[in-house]
Amino acid sequence: MDDRIRKFMYGRYGPDELYKFQMVLYFITLILGIFIKSKILSIVQLLLVASIIFRPMSKKIYKRSDENQRYLKIKNNLLKPFTNIKRNIKDKDHIYKKCHKCKTTLKLPLPSKRGIKHAKCPHCGKRITLIAFKCQKIEIITSKNKK
Ligand SMILES: [Zn+2]
Structure with a gap:
């Protein structure tokens, strides 16, 4: 068969x-x-x-x-x-944003605080505004002073 x-x-x-x-x-x-x-x-x-x-x-x-x-x-x-939306969901440590002037996709580090942030496109130098909903927390992995 x-x-x-x-x-x-x-x-x-x-x-x-x-x-x-x-x-x-x-x-x-x-x-x-x-x-x-x-x-x-x-x-x-x-x-x-x-x-x-x-x-x-x-x-x-x-x-x-x-x-x-x-x-x-x-x-x-x-x-x-939707590719950048997908990337932003997958990668929790970076923000993916497209430059409106030169259409380059940028991978930006997460800012330390939530809110409106600015970044400069390394390709064309245009200022990019991004809204950060998430922020990177400073984590303490090992500490000498124990309470
Ligand atoms: Zn650009």
Whole structure:
């Protein structure tokens, strides 16, 4: 059985990033379908199912790969404004900020106090205003004077 599937899938495109996205989109439309009865939604679901089934089985590998590349390009462009937000959540010790003048992304050290702070862009020299919600605490790891 496993061998037959492998033989069948040989020379076919297989699942990719666009496939995963279509799966997620399909489940979203399924959930939406519980609340909304719409013919358009049904058509979208049908198209998604058809694409989910037939895209991985396609033998036109270059065409499918091209579609996937286009999807990834659009996805990256849409997610670009959120990269610094993602970085700020991940890295707790720095603030990531984009310079408005030269569009360089700067990695700034956390200020010692909360509030509005200023920094200078090393690339173009423009003053950057940042609001610090978090601050770096000075931690004492070892102390000679014990109470
Ligand atoms: Zn700059």
